[in-house]
Amino acid sequence: MADNNVKCKAENPDGTRCKRNALSGSKYCSMHLYLDSLSKNEIRDKRNTRTVWVIAGISLILTIIAAILITKYVKPDYIEKSENLYYGPSKDDVYVYTLGKEAAQSAEQALSALETGNLSKAESLYAALTLIAPNDPILSYNFALTYSYQEKYKLAISAWRRTIVLDSANHMSYNNFGLALMHDDQIEAALIALQTAIRLDANDALAYANIGNLYDKMDSLDLALNAYRKSIAIQPDLHPVFLGLGISLIKAGYARDGIDTLRIFLTNTQLPMLKTEAYFHIGNAYSRIKKYDSALVAWYQCLGIDTGYYDARNNIGVAYLELKKYDSAVAIFANLARTYSDSAVVYNNLGFALIYADELDKAEVALRKALELKADLAQAYNGLGMIAGKRNDRARAIALFKSAIAHDSTIAAAYFNVGYEYGRMGAWDSAVYYLEHASRLQPGDTLTERLFNEAVMKWMMPHF
Numbered sequence: 001m002a003d004n005n006v007k008c009k010a011e012n013p014d015g016t017r018c019k020r021n022a023l024s025g026s027k028y029c030s031m032h033l034y035l036d037s038l039s040k041n042e043i044r045d046k047r048n049t050r051t052v053w054v055i056a057g058i059s060l061i062l063t064i065i066a067a068i069l070i071t072k073y074v075k076p077d078y079i080e081k082s083e084n085l086y087y088g089p090s091k092d093d094v095y096v097y098t099l100g101k102e103a104a105q106s107a108e109q110a111l112s113a114l115e116t117g118n119l120s121k122a123e124s125l126y127a128a129l130t131l132i133a134p135n136d137p138i139l140s141y142n143f144a145l146t147y148s149y150q151e152k153y154k155l156a157i158s159a160w161r162r163t164i165v166l167d168s169a170n171h172m173s174y175n176n177f178g179l180a181l182m183h184d185d186q187i188e189a190a191l192i193a194l195q196t197a198i199r200l201d202a203n204d205a206l207a208y209a210n211i212g213n214l215y216d217k218m219d220s221l222d223l224a225l226n227a228y229r230k231s232i233a234i235q236p237d238l239h240p241v242f243l244g245l246g247i248s249l250i251k252a253g254y255a256r257d258g259i260d261t262l263r264i265f266l267t268n269t270q271l272p273m274l275k276t277e278a279y280f281h282i283g284n285a286y287s288r289i290k291k292y293d294s295a296l297v298a299w300y301q302c303l304g305i306d307t308g309y310y311d312a313r314n315n316i317g318v319a320y321l322e323l324k325k326y327d328s329a330v331a332i333f334a335n336l337a338r339t340y341s342d343s344a345v346v347y348n349n350l351g352f353a354l355i356y357a358d359e360l361d362k363a364e365v366a367l368r369k370a371l372e373l374k375a376d377l378a379q380a381y382n383g384l385g386m387i388a389g390k391r392n393d394r395a396r397a398i399a400l401f402k403s404a405i406a407h408d409s410t411i412a413a414a415y416f417n418v419g420y421e422y423g424r425m426g427a428w429d430s431a432v433y434y435l436e437h438a439s440r441l442q443p444g445d446t447l448t449e450r451l452f453n454e455a456v457m458k459w460m461m462p463h464f
Contacts, residue, residue: 103132107139114142114149122146137167144173148180156180171200175207182214190214205235212244221252239268247281255285276305280312292319310340317349326357337366344374351383360387378408385417394421412441416448423451428459 110125126143144159160177178193212227242265250258283298317332333350347370354363385400404414419434
């Protein structure tokens with residue numbers, strides 16, 4: 001209870017005497033008594049707690065989106081505005097005391113801008129605030145977040161380093177530092193930062209999830225799977241981790257396990273962008289096990305959320321080719337070509353669909369357009385070679401296939417096609433040479449192995 005006859009003895013930052021009444025038996029009012037009981041570092045640590053964990057969920061979602069190569073800021077509807085953000089009985093007074101009245105108002109505006117996704121405003125406000133209070137780890141933390149969310153990763157890396165200097169015990173700073181380094185392709189440094197986060201907090205499920213994303217990016221899939229599973233074991237309700245786990249399972253060859261994991265994820269998320277990714281990778285998994293009808297269902301579910309998803313539309317076209325529905329494949333790729341008229345890959349795919357639909361003149365036009373856009377596109381030369389072969393112009397076909405190999409020495413299809421054409425001409429020594437290369441580049445392909453063995457037999461026959 002305050003004694004109305006006794007004023008607080010504390011001074012405000014501007015040097016004026018506090019005008020509040022002191023508590024009975026104390027020389028301070030409630031706010032200054034609270035401040036006197038804590039060091040500034042303790043105040044900052046407690047203010048930090050809520051901000052850190054609110055941002056943690058966003059960081060994970062952004063990381064998973066990054067794993068599929070599209071990192072955009074998503075307004076997080078679930079960010080809560082806590083009255084205890086700055087801790088203590090009078091958060092506004094505490095903030096005024098630590099920063100001053102005008103700066104305190106700017107800090108509130110900066111946090112609001114950060115929470116609502118007005119990132120340029122948040123960046124500007126935090127830049128000014130960190131000049132006023134350069135040693136405040138909370139301001140530094142949130143300033144670094146503005147850079148991370150805007151994908152300004154080099155600036156984010158510098159900002160996270162400064163934040164860690166101010167508070168080296170905050171595992172979430174190392175977590176976000178690791179994410180920024182990962183996006184900047186500083187893989188080893190990112191791994192060290194994320195491992196440091198785990199050393200600071202062995203139960204940091206987010207750090208394990210982000211390490212999983214990092215290993216997935218490195219194609220170290222067994223390590224990625226282990227990290228994701230540790231994250232889920234620590235925090236089973238951290239549902240976005242199931243997306244990363246499912247994708248890695250599919251990439252590692254566990255298609256059905258990946259599908260089951262992604263379906264678990266779909267039952268626990270309402271975020272459209274992440275649901276899109278889940279359906280897309282379910283489609284990829286079905287495609288890997290040659291269940292193209294099921295793959296089409298998943299990819300069309302993906303397009304039901306995001307009609308412009310290029311990879312899903314492209315994969316649908318490929319699936320129609322596998323199902324020998326050539327007219328449907330041509331329609332898909334022709335539509336993509338209208339939308340992405342500057343894409344060599346789209347015209348290349350359209351050209352191949354037209355070859356299979358036996359529309360050779362249109363196919364040649366599409367493939368030449370692809371080469372206009374990308375002169376070294378080996379697949380387009382291979383496609384033109386196939387057209388020449390179908391027209392029985394074997395010399396031209398072989399020359400085009402060899403052009404494809406000259407632009408990409410790993411293109412197994414071109415080696416196969418050259419070998420096949422030489423076989424048709426009875427040039428068995430050359431056929432053996434190219435079919436052997438095709439077999440090495442695509443081991444286990446039964447057609448290549450069969451033709452190679454036949455070519456060897458034909459080549460060897462005159463020697464007996």
